[in-house]
Amino acid sequence: NAGVTQTPKFRVLKTGQSMTLLCAQDMNHEYMYWYRQDPGMGLRLIHYSVGEGTTAKGEVPDGYNVSRLKKQNFLLGLESAAPSQTSVYFCATTTSYGPRHYTFGSGTRLTVV
């Protein structure tokens, strides 16, 4: 199915462990984003990418790293997970031209204990 696929859907980590979240899209979109969603707050931008090989920091980048080695994949890494990173993570993509409709992944629910 065309769209944006996030893996994994759920994960429980112990404090200090590392993990990588994968966002894969087959829509040929240039722009990709990682957001986190916390109760009582709007989605907040962690990192984003405007094309293969490029990344930039968003509003809340600390504790996360990203890579976009291939246009279709945007990886979000947690090198040393902390309980404050317990959240639901969403990937989103959009085009670099014309009306920018956003497509979201189904989310990854991460719990750090």
Added chain:
Amino acid sequence: KNEVEQSPQNLTAQEGEFITINCSYSVGISALHWLQQHPGGGIVSLFMLSSGKKKHGRLIATINIQEKHSSLHITASHPRDSAVYICAVVLTYSGGGADGLTFGKGTHLIIQP
């Protein structure tokens, strides 16, 4: 900073009622999005607006650029409309929109049978 404000935060209504959710923003924007998120689910784009009004089925979205205000209306509401509705904007100073959306905190809507 609360650049995007939604009201109400929570809304419970009876099936069949006309629903209005409001979104106000304090900065210049190039587009406004209305999104829907079902409990435990992903995020789906409903509308993208830069002016005027759009309609899709029982959903209507309007925007008044001068007043920096948008509304989402649901006619003949149904329990399946129960979801979180999120307003998000593309800021005009955001490098052409490359750095994504700025989100409101969402309106939690429950439609009772």
